[in-house]
Amino acid sequence: MSKREISRLSRRRFTQLAAAAAAAPLLAPAVARGQAAAHVVVVGGGFGGATAAKYLKKKAPDLRVTLVEPNESFITCPYSNLVLAGWRDLPSITHSYAALRDRWGVEQVRDEAVGIDADARTVTLAGGDSLSYDRLIVSPGIDLRPPEEGGIAGYDEAAHEAMPHAWKPGAQTLLLRRQLEAMEDGGTFVLAAPPNPFRCPPGPYERASMIAAYFKAAKPNSKILILDAKERFSKQGLFQQGWAQHYGEMIEWVSLSADGKVVEVDPASKTLITEFGMEHTADVANVVPPQYAKAIARNSGLADESGWCPVDGRTFESALMPGVHVVGDASIASPMPKSGFAANSQGKTAADAVVALLAEREPGNPAWVNTCYSHVAPDYAISVAGVYKAVDGKIVSIEGSGGVSPTDADDQVRQLESVYADAWYDSITSDMFS
Amino acid sequence: MRRGLWAVSLAAGLAVGLSSLPTAAEESVDIRLLAGTCAGCHGAELQGSGAIPTLRGHSAEYIRFMLTAFKSGERQATVMNRLAAGYADSEIDALADYLSSLQ
Numbered sequence: 001m002s003k004r005e006i007s008r009l010s011r012r013r014f015t016q017l018a019a020a021a022a023a024a025p026l027l028a029p030a031v032a033r034g035q036a037a038a039h040v041v042v043v044g045g046g047f048g049g050a051t052a053a054k055y056l057k058k059k060a061p062d063l064r065v066t067l068v069e070p071n072e073s074f075i076t077c078p079y080s081n082l083v084l085a086g087w088r089d090l091p092s093i094t095h096s097y098a099a100l101r102d103r104w105g106v107e108q109v110r111d112e113a114v115g116i117d118a119d120a121r122t123v124t125l126a127g128g129d130s131l132s133y134d135r136l137i138v139s140p141g142i143d144l145r146p147p148e149e150g151g152i153a154g155y156d157e158a159a160h161e162a163m164p165h166a167w168k169p170g171a172q173t174l175l176l177r178r179q180l181e182a183m184e185d186g187g188t189f190v191l192a193a194p195p196n197p198f199r200c201p202p203g204p205y206e207r208a209s210m211i212a213a214y215f216k217a218a219k220p221n222s223k224i225l226i227l228d229a230k231e232r233f234s235k236q237g238l239f240q241q242g243w244a245q246h247y248g249e250m251i252e253w254v255s256l257s258a259d260g261k262v263v264e265v266d267p268a269s270k271t272l273i274t275e276f277g278m279e280h281t282a283d284v285a286n287v288v289p290p291q292y293a294k295a296i297a298r299n300s301g302l303a304d305e306s307g308w309c310p311v312d313g314r315t316f317e318s319a320l321m322p323g324v325h326v327v328g329d330a331s332i333a334s335p336m337p338k339s340g341f342a343a344n345s346q347g348k349t350a351a352d353a354v355v356a357l358l359a360e361r362e363p364g365n366p367a368w369v370n371t372c373y374s375h376v377a378p379d380y381a382i383s384v385a386g387v388y389k390a391v392d393g394k395i396v397s398i399e400g401s402g403g404v405s406p407t408d409a410d411d412q413v414r415q416l417e418s419v420y421a422d423a424w425y426d427s428i429t430s431d432m433f434s
Numbered sequence: 435m436r437r438g439l440w441a442v443s444l445a446a447g448l449a450v451g452l453s454s455l456p457t458a459a460e461e462s463v464d465i466r467l468l469a470g471t472c473a474g475c476h477g478a479e480l481q482g483s484g485a486i487p488t489l490r491g492h493s494a495e496y497i498r499f500m501l502t503a504f505k506s507g508e509r510q511a512t513v514m515n516r517l518a519a520g521y522a523d524s525e526i527d528a529l530a531d532y533l534s535s536l537q
């Protein structure tokens with residue numbers, strides 16, 4: 001027996017003694033009390049949550065795992081920009097929960113979580129029921145900030161129809177696509193890009209690229225204007241290089257300091273007004289407002305004043321509510337970006353940590369990876385990658401690793417990356433759902 | 435320090451000496467978690483996905499050779515150079531051993 005195993009054993013024994021010594025009934029997990037299988041509830045069946053639910057069962061088939069998710073199937077944000085280009089349709093980015101249920105034995109509750117009580121260890125559902133858990137994993141994603149909470153003046157829910165955000169995929173994606181199709185050649189498409197941090201740092205620029213690809217083919221005299229609340233953006237050099245090569249002058253980007261920040265919109269006239277009062281009228285407008293963690297995370301006390309959820313950089317257990325792990329976009333996991341790949345990677349390590357903690361073992365030391373592919377033009381894609389580890393409860397990016405595709409690569413490399421991007425999409429969605 | 439159960443023993447007032455236990459952060463990365471990160475691209479079971487090659491059925495020597503060559507830049511690739519640069523030689527060895535043990 002290794003020294004480490006001995007120390008594990010003695011720690012386990014120590015905990016048992018500690019438990020026995022305390023008079024009051026303890027909050028120890030069901031397994032530690034020698035009862036039926038422990039119960040883990042996962043809130044949100046997206047990139048973080050679906051992955052976590054599957055990996056919990058993969059690692060500990062006897063565990064009871066319940067996934068709370070209101071939707072019947074999951075539509076990915078990744079590749080929804082390709083729907084805007086007309087390259088993909090919605091069914092091709094829609095995924096069923098059937099395998100999680102039938103192959104992996106994840107129990108599914110089609111409902112919305114509306115409250116978490118970390119002391120009683122229960123989750124309340126909109127339908128009125130409540131679920132008790134031994135540990136909880138929450139991966140609910142983001143909400144768009146309304147005007148009164150740091151959003152854009154005039155961009156309330158009613159405005160989402162005239163000026164879609166399409167930052168949650170599905171009906172909004174199709175609405176924006178229809179507006180683009182209805183636009184006349186020579187029109188102007190305006191995209192308001194959000195400040196950091198937000199879901200999918202390269203997302204707005206991949207979107208502009210995909211719409212440019214559509215315009216180039218169908219409406220070549222049209223213009224794209226990106227009004228940005230940031231001074232720079234993800235893979236900027238590579239995007240701008242690709243835009244120049246494929247779209248000439250079609251795409252114009254206005255930075256924060258060049259008065260790119262949109263502070264107000266008028267949906268009736270599709271006008272976007274910037275910080276210093278410039279008015280831009282669009283034929284089609286796409287407003288991606290500032291963001292924060294999804295309501296369930298904010299309302300249950302998992303988020304701090306930033307609107308995002310602080311977590312332990314090793315286990316993703318909430319820094320504010322013990323026994324609850326927050327992964328994906330809702331968590332503060334910087335330097336990891338808010339990406340589907342990152343959420344998938346975090347879902348796996350959180351599942352591993354939860355299984356270990358329930359069995360009173362020290363969680364394994366985690367590793368994460370992220371790669372965001374972006375399509376820029378047909379057969380032309382770029383990527384940004386990162387490798388991460390936990391050091392003293394903090395996530396660090398490994399020096400010398402990661403970074404963006406080389407700027408001097410030839411078209412063949414860009415084409416290869418577009419092929420690998422498609423392979424990535426199939427891989428990660430099967431890692432989540434099959 | 436780990437929360438959860440330890441918090442229970444802390445609450446019971448018996449936390450003597452816990453802080454002197456080794457933390458996993460000082461130890462090497464869990465190899466299954468490290469290999470788990472590859473499934474985002476190489477297929478859910480690392481069996482390959484479309485154009486991205488399988489990681490199954492290779493010898494440890496092959497995996498080690500490829501990852502080392504990606505890391506040094508000797509072998510030019512699209513994304514693997516940037517990823518392999520994040521792994522210590524000992525992690526490459528561990529990945530090679532682990533992946534070659536998969537059927």
Ligand SMILES: Cc1cc2nc3c(=O)[nH]c(=O)nc-3n(C[C@H](O)[C@H](O)[C@H](O)COP(=O)(O)OP(=O)(O)OC[C@H]3O[C@@H](n4cnc5c(N)ncnc54)[C@H](O)[C@@H]3O)c2cc1C
Pocket residue numbers: 043044045046047048049068069070071074076077078079080081111112113114139140141142166167168199200203207294296327328329330338339340341342343371372373374
């Ligand atoms: C246009 C666009 C393109 C993108 N492209 C990429 C890309 O190419 N690569 C990439 O890696 N990432 C990409 N992303 C980012 C990616 O979509 C997110 O980072 C990812 O979805 C985050 O995962 P999550 O689990 O945090 O949230 P989600 O995947 O959004 O999942 C959250 C789930 O929780 C559910 N939910 C919410 N509230 C509750 C509740 N109260 N009770 C129960 N369930 C609830 C929701 O219904 C949803 O199913 C893109 C994003 C956008 C907008």
